[in-house]
C-alpha cells in the first residue's frame with residue numbers, strides 16, 4: 236500500500252507535508268520535517284527582506300483549531316534559498332517547496348528573478364493571500380490583480396510554480412478564478428489558506444485571544460474542513476488536468492487526508508494539527524490513511540483520487 240504521489244513531474248515518497256507557516260520558520264524546524272514521515276516540506280513564505288511580524292500573542296490554539304495573525308514573520312527569501320540549497324545537497328533528488336510573497340507585482344517579479352538565479356531546483360509556491368494596496372481586498376479576492384500577477388510571474392519564471400489561494404464561498408467565484416488560472420502554466424493550486432478574519436473570544440476574560448488586528452485572525456483546524464474540501468473539489472472540477480491540486484485545511488486524521496484526495500488532491504498539507512502534535516503527526520496520518528486504503532482494497536492514491544461520487 237503506497238501513499239506516494241507525483242506533482243509537477245516530481246516524485247514524492249509520501250503525499251503529506253507541512254503547510255507554509257507551520258514548523259518551517261528556520262533550518263531547525265525544516266530539518267524536523269525533512270526527517271519526519273512527511274514527503275517533503277515548504278518554507279515559511281519568504282519576503283524580499285526579513286520581517287519580525289506582528290506583536291504576540293499572534294497564534295492561539297483552540298479545542299477545534301487555531302486563530303493566527305502572524306504578520307508574515309520570516310528570515311527573508313535569501314535565507315530560505317541558502318537553507319534549501321543545503322537540503323538539496325544533502326538529499327539530491329528530493330524536491331522541496333519554497334513559499335514566497337511580495338507586496339507588489341514588482342516585488343513578486345524581483346523574488347522570482349532571485350529564485351531563478353539561485354541553485355533552487357524545487358517547486359515555488361506563491362502566496363496570493365498577501366495584502367493588496369490599502370482599500371482593496373487581499374490579492375486572492377481581487378481577480379483582475381490575480382490575472383496581472385500571474386501574467387507577470389510567468390513572463391519571469393519558467394520553473395514549476397503553484398499558488399496558495401484563500402478560500403472561496405460562491406460558486407461564481409470558483410468559475411471566475413478557474414477561468415483566470417486555466418490561462419497559465421501553473422503546476423498546481425493549493426487550496427485553502429486559513430479562513431480570513433475570524434474572531435475567537437476568552438469568555439472568562441471577556442477578551443480576544445490574539446493581540447494584532449483587535450483579535451481578528453485566520454482560522455484553521457477542524458472549523459475549516461468542509462470549506463477546504465469544497466474548494467479542492469470545485470477547482471478539481473474546473474481546472475485543466477495539467478494543473479494539480481494540493482489540499483490544505485482541517486486535516487487531523489487519515490480520514491481527512493482520504494477525503495481531500497477523494498475530492499481531487501494530489502498532495503495534502505497539514506497546518507494546525509502539525510502545530511499541535513509536532514512532526515510525528517505525519518507517521519500517524521500515514522498509518523491511518525494506509526489502514527483506510529487497506530480496508531477499501533486500494534493500493535495507490537490513483538485508485539481513488541478525484542473519485543468522489545455525486546448522487547445521481
Ligand SMILES: CC(C)(C)CCc1c(C(=O)O)[nH]c(=O)[nH]c1=O
Pocket residue numbers: 256280303304305306307308362364365366428429453
Ligand atoms: C496573512 C498574510 C500576513 C498577509 C500572509 C501570511 C499568512 C499568515 C501570516 O503570516 O499571518 N497567516 C496565515 O494563516 N496565512 C498566511 O498566508
